[in-house]
Amino acid sequence: MSARAADRDGRPRLRAPPAAVALLFAALVGGALILASGANPLLAYYQILVGSLGWGALPDTLNWATPLVGMTLVAAIPLRGGMINLGGDGQMVIGALVAAAVAVYLPAPGPIAAIVALIAAGIAAGLYAALAAWGETRHGIPMLISSLLMSYPAIGVVSYIVRFPLRDTTTGLPQTSMIPESARLPTIAGPLNVGLLIIVAVAALVVFVDRATIVGYELRLRGVNKRFAGYGGVRLDAQATRVMFASGAIAGLVGAIIVLGSQFRFIDETFLTPSYTWSGLMAALLAGGEPVGAIAAGVFFAALQTGGFAMQRETSIPRVLTLVLQSIVILFLAVRHSVGRRA
Amino acid sequence: MAAFELEARGVVKRYGALLANDHVDLAVERGEIHAVMGENGAGKSTLMSILYGLQRPDEGAVLLRGAEVHFRSALDAIAHGMGMVHQAFKLFNSLTVWENIVYAREPRRGPFVDRRAARQSVAALAERHRLNVDPDAVVTKLSVGVRQRIEILKALYREAQILILDEPTAVLTPQERDGLFEVMRHLAAGGRTILFVTHKLNEVMAVTDRVTVLRDGRVVDRMRTSETSPREIIRAMTGRSVNLKVDKAPARIGAPALEAVDLAIAAPGGKPTVDKVSFAVHAGEIVGIAGVAGNGQSELVEALVGLRPADGGSVKVAGRDVTAADVAERRAAGIAYIPEDRAAVGAALGANAADNLAMGFHRSAPIGHGALIDRKAMGAKARALIPKFGIKIAGERSLVGSLSGGNLQKVVAARELSHEAPALIAEQPTRGLDVGATEFIHSQLIAERDKGRAILMISAELSEILALSDRILVMYEGRILADVSAEEASEETLGLLMAGREPVAA
Numbered sequence: 001m002s003a004r005a006a007d008r009d010g011r012p013r014l015r016a017p018p019a020a021v022a023l024l025f026a027a028l029v030g031g032a033l034i035l036a037s038g039a040n041p042l043l044a045y046y047q048i049l050v051g052s053l054g055w056g057a058l059p060d061t062l063n064w065a066t067p068l069v070g071m072t073l074v075a076a077i078p079l080r081g082g083m084i085n086l087g088g089d090g091q092m093v094i095g096a097l098v099a100a101a102v103a104v105y106l107p108a109p110g111p112i113a114a115i116v117a118l119i120a121a122g123i124a125a126g127l128y129a130a131l132a133a134w135g136e137t138r139h140g141i142p143m144l145i146s147s148l149l150m151s152y153p154a155i156g157v158v159s160y161i162v163r164f165p166l167r168d169t170t171t172g173l174p175q176t177s178m179i180p181e182s183a184r185l186p187t188i189a190g191p192l193n194v195g196l197l198i199i200v201a202v203a204a205l206v207v208f209v210d211r212a213t214i215v216g217y218e219l220r221l222r223g224v225n226k227r228f229a230g231y232g233g234v235r236l237d238a239q240a241t242r243v244m245f246a247s248g249a250i251a252g253l254v255g256a257i258i259v260l261g262s263q264f265r266f267i268d269e270t271f272l273t274p275s276y277t278w279s280g281l282m283a284a285l286l287a288g289g290e291p292v293g294a295i296a297a298g299v300f301f302a303a304l305q306t307g308g309f310a311m312q313r314e315t316s317i318p319r320v321l322t323l324v325l326q327s328i329v330i331l332f333l334a335v336r337h338s339v340g341r342r343a
Numbered sequence: 344m345a346a347f348e349l350e351a352r353g354v355v356k357r358y359g360a361l362l363a364n365d366h367v368d369l370a371v372e373r374g375e376i377h378a379v380m381g382e383n384g385a386g387k388s389t390l391m392s393i394l395y396g397l398q399r400p401d402e403g404a405v406l407l408r409g410a411e412v413h414f415r416s417a418l419d420a421i422a423h424g425m426g427m428v429h430q431a432f433k434l435f436n437s438l439t440v441w442e443n444i445v446y447a448r449e450p451r452r453g454p455f456v457d458r459r460a461a462r463q464s465v466a467a468l469a470e471r472h473r474l475n476v477d478p479d480a481v482v483t484k485l486s487v488g489v490r491q492r493i494e495i496l497k498a499l500y501r502e503a504q505i506l507i508l509d510e511p512t513a514v515l516t517p518q519e520r521d522g523l524f525e526v527m528r529h530l531a532a533g534g535r536t537i538l539f540v541t542h543k544l545n546e547v548m549a550v551t552d553r554v555t556v557l558r559d560g561r562v563v564d565r566m567r568t569s570e571t572s573p574r575e576i577i578r579a580m581t582g583r584s585v586n587l588k589v590d591k592a593p594a595r596i597g598a599p600a601l602e603a604v605d606l607a608i609a610a611p612g613g614k615p616t617v618d619k620v621s622f623a624v625h626a627g628e629i630v631g632i633a634g635v636a637g638n639g640q641s642e643l644v645e646a647l648v649g650l651r652p653a654d655g656g657s658v659k660v661a662g663r664d665v666t667a668a669d670v671a672e673r674r675a676a677g678i679a680y681i682p683e684d685r686a687a688v689g690a691a692l693g694a695n696a697a698d699n700l701a702m703g704f705h706r707s708a709p710i711g712h713g714a715l716i717d718r719k720a721m722g723a724k725a726r727a728l729i730p731k732f733g734i735k736i737a738g739e740r741s742l743v744g745s746l747s748g749g750n751l752q753k754v755v756a757a758r759e760l761s762h763e764a765p766a767l768i769a770e771q772p773t774r775g776l777d778v779g780a781t782e783f784i785h786s787q788l789i790a791e792r793d794k795g796r797a798i799l800m801i802s803a804e805l806s807e808i809l810a811l812s813d814r815i816l817v818m819y820e821g822r823i824l825a826d827v828s829a830e831e832a833s834e835e836t837l838g839l840l841m842a843g844r845e846p847v848a849a
Contacts, residue, residue, distance in 0.1 A: 212715055212716060213714050213716060214705055214711055214714055214715070214716055215714065216716070217698070217701075217716050218705070220694075221694060221698060224691040224692070224693040224694045224698075225690070225691035225692065225693070225694075227687055227688045228687075228688060228689070228702065229691075229702075230670065231670070231680070231682060231688050231689065231702075232702035233670045233671030233702075234671075235671070
């Protein structure tokens with residue numbers, strides 16, 4: 001007799017959706033924190049709302065969501081199959097540097113250079129990520145560890161390349177030369193550029209693959225039960241390598257979009273401070289790797305963080321609060337999961 | 344009225360909407376061997392865990408020698424003279440027998456364990472109860488039967504007056520089982536009380552004094568073993584009469600469909616796990632592999648289906664050498680496979696029935712189209728198989744994790760039997776299933792054999808091997824010790840072979 005017996009009759013027990021409950025709790029705890037610091041929680045939440053979803057703020061939110069949702073997919077794809085890619089940071093900077101180098105030095109017409117830069121960034125970062133899968137399947141190095149540890153040398157080596165061989169010596173900063181205007185991603189309106197559309201397309205592709213293809217079915221079933229997938233004939237090792245390549249390639253693409261779409265050069269240390277990788281990982285975990293849920297969570301976090309900037313501008317409350325809110329959501333979800341398992 | 348040794352009065356236990364125990368009354372006399380029988384999900388395990396203090400009843404009371412007790416934990420129950428031997432042994436494998444037995448109750452000399460006194464009391468205890476074990480042996484090196492004796496000794500060392508044995512014979516050879524029965528009779532004669540949880544009829548008939556039968560959480564019958572029959576017990580357990588014998592026509596044997604030639608799996612630094620095994624399974628026959636669990640059967644099967652690389656030898660399916668092929672290619676070449684562990688390998692509990700029934704069929708028409716999956720075809724396959732195999736599930740979108748063992752096994756069997764492969768490997772096909780589900784799976788296997796499929800069945804259950812097989816291989820320490828036809832085989836000869844004794848000229 002186990003807990004499973006309770007729902008053997010097939011009727012699902014009535015339960016509020018966990019994410020909604022977690023959000024409510026986070027809002028309450030966050031409100032208490034704001035109250036304790038002597039400010040008005042309702043005003044703070046109003047500012048977050050207006051500062052993220054208001055008409056004027058929406059483009060900023062979308063602009064912030066572009067890399068964040070991208071990195072959400074980076075985490076969600078392996079997670080769907082029960083694997084974890086913690087190396088998003090390293091893969092992103094590899095992609096960014098490759099994109100910058102190609103766009104600056106490739107002697108080709110601008111748009112072609114941009115396209116080549118995007119593709120090269122994806123391939124380079126994808127191969128780097130696939131290396132972690134190869135380490136696990138061939139040598140038994142857990143991917144959880146290797147993907148994270150491989151991130152640091154990547155960041156270090158990229159930093160060296162930007163500071164020495166590829167440095168723009170006309171400025172005092174650790175950055176590459178500017179990308180010619182013709183090789184930049186075209187803007188759509190305001191701060192938005194084609195990078196947004198690329199991520200939307202990638203997200204749609206990921207959802208389609210998940211829902212409608214053999215690859216998606218095999219990955220999803222691997223996530224539910226890896227031994228079952230292997231028993232059913234799924235080639236697990238090759239699958240892990242391919243999945244990590246796809247995950248890393250998207251991380252590289254995100255790096256490339258930042259370089260080609262908003263910074264127009266590789267500036268060292270600017271990719272990691274917004275911690276897209278970790279926000280993306282949290283969003284993916286929130287949805288258990290299910291792509292639609294993960295994308296929604298990624299957009300939500302982007303809105304929360306963008307709203308945080310507005311709140312900081314308009315009130316005395318620091319934007320760190322939004323990161324606290326984000327963490328509380330995750331914590332409450334984690335608590336509910338483990339409680340549910342024991343009961 | 345003399346008080347019963349152990350009594351449950353009106354015990355109720357609910358798990359959500361499910362009533363696991365519905366006003367259960369159980370009364371056990373001192374010195375008797377009392378069987379608690381029932382199909383899976385009848386509430387046996389729940390009742391035992393309540394008696395042993397692992398769970399508390401929602402209503403009702405547990406009485407020990409007439410006095411109501413409220414166990415807060417198993418330790419509490421042990422302090423009151425209860426002992427339980429679980430299906431999965433709880434032993435320190437790297438320690439010796441006496442260390443395991445005295446653990447947490449060591450005789451002391453000052454701050455030290457008095458090793459000599461401990462060894463002596465264990466030896467004396469074993470002697471007194473005719474439980475023959477060497478106190479200095481290390482557990483890893485002992486057979487399953489001996490390990491079970493250590494578990495019993497552990498309970499006796501803690502002065503258990505009441506012993507609960509939860510399906511104790513599942514892992515034993517027939518000879519070990521008979522030894523256990525001897526011990527049980529001896530203990531009962533000495534005034535100890537034994538609760539024997541099982542679903543095997545012949546064992547109940549052989550060793551018990553009285554039987555309490557549970558069905559759907561309720562006590563449906565109480566019987567004296569001497570005054571009842573297996574048929575009557577089954578009727579009480581299932582609520583209907585069940586065909587105990589498997590009817591089958593003589594085998595019509597065709598070409599070999601599954602062959603192993605000198606198949607070997609090495610074990611690092613020891614005897615090979617599978618030692619140059621050769622056999623052939625022909626179309627239209629069931630070949631049974633008998634053997635105590637852990638003698639290389641699982642590894643052999645993994646090597647046959649491609650889940651484990653062989654270290655030597657070859658595998659042929661329908662005459663084609665598939666030694667170098669992977670799982671998917673071997674499936675395509677013609678192997679269907681019902682694995683031993685249906686929950687961990689044979690199904691994805693967190694996925695729905697449609698997903699589970701499509702696995703292995705998802706790359707080819709009608710479900711797979713190029714790179715795409717046809718969800719409609721997937722649903723249609725599930726909707727066709729669910730009624731055909733009588734799977735009790737709300738619909739093809741329901742998760743299979745909530746199914747009972749028998750229903751889950753039907754999902755696995757439905758999928759694998761719908762794979763029209765010449766060879767079928769069925770590993771422990773009815774382990775843990777109740778009488779009704781076992782009957783169903785057996786009839787399916789016979790039907791497939793009569794359709795001309797070659798079936799290799801691996802089972803630790805001798806009665807199953809004897810009932811279904813046309814030919815029987817006995818596996819011991821990685822080797823096949825014997826290849827006998829079903830007519831020549833008997834429980835005794837197979838039992839000896841399973842224990843590693845070569846057949847004496849007979």
